[in-house]
Amino acid sequence: MSEIRKHYFLDEYCIIAPGRSKRPSVFKAEKKAESSSNCVFCAGEEDKTPLATAVYKNGSILQDSESSRVRGWDVRCVPNLYPALAPNASEVNSDLDVFPGYGFHEVIVETPLHEGVIPDLSDEEMTLLMKVYQDRVMHxxxxxxxxxxxxFKNWGEKAGASLEHTHSQLIAMPIKPPVLMEEMKVIGSSSRCPYCDIVERESKSERLLYENEHFLVITPYCSKVPYEMWVLPKVHAHHISGF
Structure with a gap:
């Protein structure tokens, strides 16, 4: 039976239709041959990208220069060669509601290994990657x-990843998305943190997928897409720097 479900605390709705999972599909999973040749994100190919904005190596944070690229790195952050937003955006002449696409679009190369993927990272490598995420967002x-x-991170070509080498992306923009503004408004007018309520409620529900001392993973009651999952901190934190 289909259900129309409301978001935990926003005025948003989704349709849950279990019967649609039985509909026929003609799509096949295609496995593409992997190749590291000419990959601009691989170790040794640093000259093929723009100058790195931050390079994490042996516990230090370094930067590329015009005369020298940092080698032997652990995580490398570079400007996106095809950015959605750019710091040198030009003025736009229009009678419509439009303004320059100012901002920053950065690629975070998570490992120098072409075949490396996040599930294979060691605890130390994963801890470093989380620190990089914190650092770059705060910067x-x-x-x-x-x-x-x-x-954000796209996984695979169909999700929008144009390069095979595992990486994340960051976009910094001069506006707040309306959905975020609405969340801030609701949270600001609430006597309790809505996300703390979600953690308390879903920790006892059938939607709980995983839990440890610090986080839990749920399939939200109001999922908008198949396989949607939320990773929620147990500590009351309003920012990535809080944990």
């Missing part, structure tokens, strides 16, 4: 015109 949030930083 861009500190810039005067930046209002919102989005950190």
């Amino acid at each position: 861009y949030e500190s810039l005067e015109r930046i209002e919102y930083v989005s950190l």
Whole structure:
């Protein structure tokens, strides 16, 4: 039986239709041959990308220079060669509601190994990657015109990843998305943190997928897409720097 479900605390709705999972499909999973040749993200190919904005190596944070690229790195952050937003955006002449695409678009290369994937990272490598995420978000949030930083990862070609080598992306923009503004409004007017309520409720529900001392993973009651999962901290934190 289909259900129309409301978001935990926002005025948003989704349709849960279990019967649709039985519909026929003609799509096949295609496995593409892997190749590291000419991969600009691999170790040794540093000259093929723009100058790195931050290079994490042996516990230090370094930067490329015009005369020298940092080698032997652990995690490398570079400007996206085809950015959605750019710091040198030009003015737009239009009678419509439009303004320059100012911002930053950065690629975070998670490992120098072409075949490396996040599930295979060691605890130390994963801890470093989480620190990189914290550092880069906080760096861009500190810039005067930046209002919102989005950190995301596409996995596979069909999800939008154009390069095979595992990487994340970060976009820093001068506006806050309306959905975030609505969340902030609701949270600000609530006597309790809605996300703390979600953690308390879902920790006892059938939607709980995984739990440890610090986090839990759930399939939200109001999932908008198949396989949607939320990773929620148990500690009351409003920012990535809080844990």
